Amino acid sequence: MTALAAGRPTRPQVANEDVSEPExxxxxxDEPLIxxxxxxxxxxxxxxxxELDASDLAGLTRAAPIGLPGLSEPETLRHYVRLSxxxxxxxxxxxxxxxxxMKHNPxxxxxxxxxxxxxxxxPLQPQSTVRGAIALMDQLAHWLKTLTGxxxxxxxxxxxxxxxxxxxLTIRAALQxxxxxxxxxxxxxxxxxxxxxxxAIAGYQVVEIAQTDDGRxxxxxxxxxxxxxxxxxxxxxxxxxxxxEREVIExxxxxxxxxxxxxxxxxxxxxxxxxxxxxxxGVDAMHINLHKTFSTPHGGGGPGAGPVVLSAALAPxxxxxxxxxxxxxxxxxxxxxxxxxxxxxxxxxxxxxxGMYVRALSYMMSHGADGLRQxxxxxxxxANYVKARLSGALTPAFPDGPCMHEALFDDAWLEGxxxxxxxxxxxxxxxxxxxxxxxxxxxxxxxxxxxxxETESRRxxxxxxxxxxxxxxxxxxxxxxRFKGAPFKAPLxxxxxxxxxxxxxxxxxxxxAG
Amino acid sequence: MRYLPLTxxxxxxxxxxxxxxxxxxxxxxxxxxxxxxxxxxxxxxxGELEVERALGRLxxxxxxxxxxxxxxxxxxYRHHVPASVDHIIQRSEFLTSYTPYQPEIAxxxxxxxxxxxxxxxxxxxxxxxxxxxxxxxxxCAEAVMMAARVTRRGRAVLSGxxxxxxxxxxxxxxxxxGVATERLAAAIDSEAAVIAAIDADTACVVxxxxxxxxxxxxxxxxxxxxxxxGALLVVVTTEAVSFGLLKxxxxxxxxxxxxxxxxxxxxxxFGGPYVGLFACREAHVRQMxxxxxxxxxxxxxxxxxxxxxSTREQHIRREKATSNICxxxxxxxxxxxxxxxxxxxxxxxxxxxxxxxxxxxLRAALARIPGVEILTPRYFNELAIRLPKPAAEVVEAxxxxxxxxxxxxxxxxxxAGLDDVLLVCATETTPQDDIAALAAALTEELSQ
Numbered sequence: 001m002t003a004l005a006a007g008r009p010t011r012p013q014v015a016n017e018d019v020s021e022p023e024x025x026x027x028x029x030d031e032p033l034i035x036x037x038x039x040x041x042x043x044x045x046x047x048x049x050x051e052l053d054a055s056d057l058a059g060l061t062r063a064a065p066i067g068l069p070g071l072s073e074p075e076t077l078r079h080y081v082r083l084s085x086x087x088x089x090x091x092x093x094x095x096x097x098x099x100x101x102m103k104h105n106p107x108x109x110x111x112x113x114x115x116x117x118x119x120x121x122x123p124l125q126p127q128s129t130v131r132g133a134i135a136l137m138d139q140l141a142h143w144l145k146t147l148t149g150x151x152x153x154x155x156x157x158x159x160x161x162x163x164x165x166x167x168x169l170t171i172r173a174a175l176q177x178x179x180x181x182x183x184x185x186x187x188x189x190x191x192x193x194x195x196x197x198x199x200a201i202a203g204y205q206v207v208e209i210a211q212t213d214d215g216r217x218x219x220x221x222x223x224x225x226x227x228x229x230x231x232x233x234x235x236x237x238x239x240x241x242x243x244x245e246r247e248v249i250e251x252x253x254x255x256x257x258x259x260x261x262x263x264x265x266x267x268x269x270x271x272x273x274x275x276x277x278x279x280x281x282g283v284d285a286m287h288i289n290l291h292k293t294f295s296t297p298h299g300g301g302g303p304g305a306g307p308v309v310l311s312a313a314l315a316p317x318x319x320x321x322x323x324x325x326x327x328x329x330x331x332x333x334x335x336x337x338x339x340x341x342x343x344x345x346x347x348x349x350x351x352x353x354x355g356m357y358v359r360a361l362s363y364m365m366s367h368g369a370d371g372l373r374q375x376x377x378x379x380x381x382x383a384n385y386v387k388a389r390l391s392g393a394l395t396p397a398f399p400d401g402p403c404m405h406e407a408l409f410d411d412a413w414l415e416g417x418x419x420x421x422x423x424x425x426x427x428x429x430x431x432x433x434x435x436x437x438x439x440x441x442x443x444x445x446x447x448x449x450x451x452x453x454e455t456e457s458r459r460x461x462x463x464x465x466x467x468x469x470x471x472x473x474x475x476x477x478x479x480x481x482r483f484k485g486a487p488f489k490a491p492l493x494x495x496x497x498x499x500x501x502x503x504x505x506x507x508x509x510x511x512x513a514g
Numbered sequence: 515m516r517y518l519p520l521t522x523x524x525x526x527x528x529x530x531x532x533x534x535x536x537x538x539x540x541x542x543x544x545x546x547x548x549x550x551x552x553x554x555x556x557x558x559x560x561g562e563l564e565v566e567r568a569l570g571r572l573x574x575x576x577x578x579x580x581x582x583x584x585x586x587x588x589x590x591y592r593h594h595v596p597a598s599v600d601h602i603i604q605r606s607e608f609l610t611s612y613t614p615y616q617p618e619i620a621x622x623x624x625x626x627x628x629x630x631x632x633x634x635x636x637x638x639x640x641x642x643x644x645x646x647x648x649x650x651x652x653x654c655a656e657a658v659m660m661a662a663r664v665t666r667r668g669r670a671v672l673s674g675x676x677x678x679x680x681x682x683x684x685x686x687x688x689x690x691x692g693v694a695t696e697r698l699a700a701a702i703d704s705e706a707a708v709i710a711a712i713d714a715d716t717a718c719v720v721x722x723x724x725x726x727x728x729x730x731x732x733x734x735x736x737x738x739x740x741x742x743x744g745a746l747l748v749v750v751t752t753e754a755v756s757f758g759l760l761k762x763x764x765x766x767x768x769x770x771x772x773x774x775x776x777x778x779x780x781x782x783x784f785g786g787p788y789v790g791l792f793a794c795r796e797a798h799v800r801q802m803x804x805x806x807x808x809x810x811x812x813x814x815x816x817x818x819x820x821x822x823x824s825t826r827e828q829h830i831r832r833e834k835a836t837s838n839i840c841x842x843x844x845x846x847x848x849x850x851x852x853x854x855x856x857x858x859x860x861x862x863x864x865x866x867x868x869x870x871x872x873x874x875x876l877r878a879a880l881a882r883i884p885g886v887e888i889l890t891p892r893y894f895n896e897l898a899i900r901l902p903k904p905a906a907e908v909v910e911a912x913x914x915x916x917x918x919x920x921x922x923x924x925x926x927x928x929x930a931g932l933d934d935v936l937l938v939c940a941t942e943t944t945p946q947d948d949i950a951a952l953a954a955a956l957t958e959e960l961s962q
Contacts, residue, residue, distance in 0.1 A: 038858065043861035044596070044858070047865055048864070050868050051871075052870070056870075057730060057894075058891075058892045061760065061761065063761075064765070066637065066757070067859070068636055068857075077598055080605075083625050084606075084607035084608055084622045085622065086622040087607035087608065087621070089608075089609070091607075091609075095610075097615070100612055102610075104517055112566065115573040116581070117573025118573050118783070119781040120580050121783075123782070124586055124589075124590070125577070125918045131576070132573055143556060146556050161841070192828075200691075200833040201690070201691055246543045249547075274553065275549065275550055281545075289841075297845070298610070298611065299608065299844045300613065300844040301612070301843075303842075303844070303845060346682035348679070349774075353787045354784035354786055361569070365557065368559035370515075370558045370559055381520070382528075384532045388532045388533065402534065425616070429618055429619055434619060454518055455518065455519065458520060460519075487618050490618040491619070491621050492617070492618050492621055494813045495812050499811065501808070501823055504806070506799070506809075507632035508632045
């Protein structure tokens with residue numbers, strides 16, 4: 001078989017002169033791993049072969065084969081484009097993962113981030129040669145501070161959880177500076193898993209705050225647990241049930257009265273951007289997921305960015321780098337000296353996620369103050385519309401009153417059907433949709449958390465709701481097979497996650513390939 | 515507002531379905547005092563053209579690395595990235611998807627991660643690798659925490675050759691959890707000092723090769739010393755291209771290998787986003803931080819991939835998780851994998867050899883300049899030199915001649931007393947002419 005024929009997609013692969021099993025259904029190809037396709041000597045780049053003079057390497061050269069296959073450029077493109085077609089994406093349909101804010105990612109932002117003046121600059125070249133980059137960081141900081149009503153921001157955290165760590169370490173440093181060694185962080189049971197995980201890493205023990213029947217922080221329980229040992233109260237607002245904490249100002253007041261700081265998880269800032277400033281609610285620190293509210297792409301799991309806005313009391317303790325005004329415009333303070341002498345240190349190398357700063361600023365400038373306000377309004381309207389359309393067939397976890405940016409359902413509507421939340425999620429795939437967030441927050445049984453975001457059209461939301469209503473009818477009618485075996489139409493059937501964890505195979509090996 | 519599909523008619527009709535009299539009614543739970551009456555004090559919305567102009571002006575005020583002679587390294591490296599890499603990572607299905615929580619419709623991301631993990635394990639010569647960390651510095655800090663969990667000890671020894679930012683990131687993550695980080699004095703070649711600092715409470719030794727001064731080190735002896743004391747060896751690499759030429763961490767006794775993967779597939783980006791590589795021994799896999807992708811089968815028996823061993827992670831284990839990391843560097847990892855696939859072993863080895871050859875040329879040119887002392891004994895593509903003047907001043911003067919001449923060590927660690935040390939780097943993107951231009955300019959600056 002010639003190489004040319006092998007590359008023709010219409011012709012079945014031939015191995016050992018036997019005709020093999022079909023490796024595609026429709027236009028979706030089964031695609032081997034690169035280790036099964038490659039070329040141990042093949043390369044897709046043209047590089048000269050230099051004469052190696054290893055005399056300055058003291059014999060520390062690599063002798064054994066590395067084990068990396070290569071592919072030519074057309075093979076590489078085909079391999080990864082074929083893989084791409086096995087993914088759902090926001091550009092294909094609604095991606096209603098609650099708490100994840102999967103909104104449209106404008107391509108202008110991608111274009112801006114790739115300008116050579118942003119993408120091809122080194123973090124340690126002289127500041128005099130990157131004035132525009134520092135000015136961009138300063139402008140981004142100005143937008144974030146204005147939108148949140150907070151006086152300072154630490155830009156460098158690389159994702160939301162990193163921002164949480166930044167916030168808690170800043171609080172820790174502020175407490176230490178006043179000689180106050182507190183050991184406890186309070187967080188509601190409905191909190192994102194990152195909150196208790198972060199608090200533990202920051203050296204705190206985590207105590208859970210109870211939740212009221214209407215899905216909010218139990219103020220009495222909070223008051224009872226506050227005391228001289230509490231360093232911070234971590235609350236997500238709007239919370240993970242998609243509800244605004246009505247008593248947020250009282251939460252802040254009680255927290256401050258106990259000498260603690262109020263940390264807000266800003267993962268859900270999209271619901272209130274441009275309409276409510278966390279600074280007006282008494283928040284001392286809040287991280288902002290630029291990859292949620294400000295639309296930098298999720299990229300299949302990052303990169304993100306998690307700047308933390310800070311109150312005046314916490315600002316001096318924020319980690320380097322800082323943007324400050326200088327005689328030639330804004331400059332970066334990179335060491336904990338001078339004006340940054342109280343900074344707790346440095347979270348990571350360099351200056352944080354510049355590529356994300358550019359995208360986020362491009363997004364903010366496009367929307368402007370008026371557009372961002374509309375973002376919050378449409379996000380909240382879309383979620384309430386989902387809730388209204390589905391409430392007859394599904395069971396909302398908190399039926400009374402409006403929700404914010406996401407609609408939360410429990411699994412009471414599935415009672416007696418033998419069908420679980422997981423089954424519904426997988427059946428939704430066969431209807432052409434990515435499932436909602438399942439089994440989170442933990443406080444609601446069989447939770448289904450739907451966040452449409454503001455970038456969905458009414459038509460798309462209707463299509464999604466119609467699909468769920470069809471499934472609800474099928475569940476009531478006892479069509480269990482439609483759920484239990486689902487998905488039937490995805491690139492793969494339901495995957496055995498238990499087997500994966502029992503005997504982990506975390507890389508390709510020649511032996512495993514047989 | 516081009517990103518918002520709802521029309522006013524939609525809004526009115528949807529409000530009617532909801533049964534709310536107004537949008538305001540949907541914000542009823544927000545305390546009245548905290549509701550803003552109108553837009554905040556920021557500019558109003560702008561068209562693409564206006565935004566492009568404004569940001570283009572800011573970009574234009576930066577001297578791009580590719581616009582002239584450029585010699586910075588010190589943890590971030592300028593390499594050529596093939597055009598197809600950027601095309602793949604801008605595919606909607608990769609760019610606009612989430613962490614693969616629903617594996618049946620995320621096999622593209624998952625298989626690419628599995629390939630990434632296999633490539634990272636091969637490059638570092640370690641048994642297992644995870645699906646990426648934020649960057650090299652945070653991967654390094656997580657390695658310290660992991661070593662403390664594995665050994666149940668509370669002290670990490672950080673070599674004097676470790677990138678100062680990495681040392682600071684280690685302290686930031688470790689100190690509040692009760693893990694002490696002992697940072698040894700900055701040193702160009704420092705193995706003996708590191709061995710001397712190991713004691714019975716040492717969880718790990720963190721050593722970088724090539725180190726921040728460019729020095730390539732065989733850490734085999736150090737590994738033996740660490741292991742003899744019951745400590746783990748963490749090997750850090752900031753220049754991933756060096757894996758194509760140098761003895762890898764796994765062949766020198768590393769227990770954990772971490773690296774900055776930016777060099778493969780990713781642009782300089784003024785410091786981020788980058789991609790952290792994290793690899794370790796099989797025995798410690800359940801103590802690893804971050805996402806792991808594993809192989810399994812679907813209901814029909816077909817091979818597929820899922821995120822696995824999630825019981826280590828924050829969304830399951832909460833305060834007992836091995837790390838708080840959630841979002842990592844998925845798309846940068848994909849860029850890494852596509853670039854590595856294009857290179858293959860053949861291309862990577864050539865690329866590494868070209869980098870070393872350029873550095874040899876750079877070294878030879880600098881060694882001829884009166885007053886310049888070469889400090890780095892064994893190097894890959896960067897080295898430290900001593901100047902007769904403060905390096906920061908020289909770099910500013912060179913910038914005035916449109917030459918980005920390297921990184922003054924004082925910028926990374928002003929307290930080290932190494933103000934006269936300059937870190938310079940050459941890669942395949944550094945033309946011979948630029949090396950000559952640097953040498954000529956430096957000769958002039960130093961003679962003044």
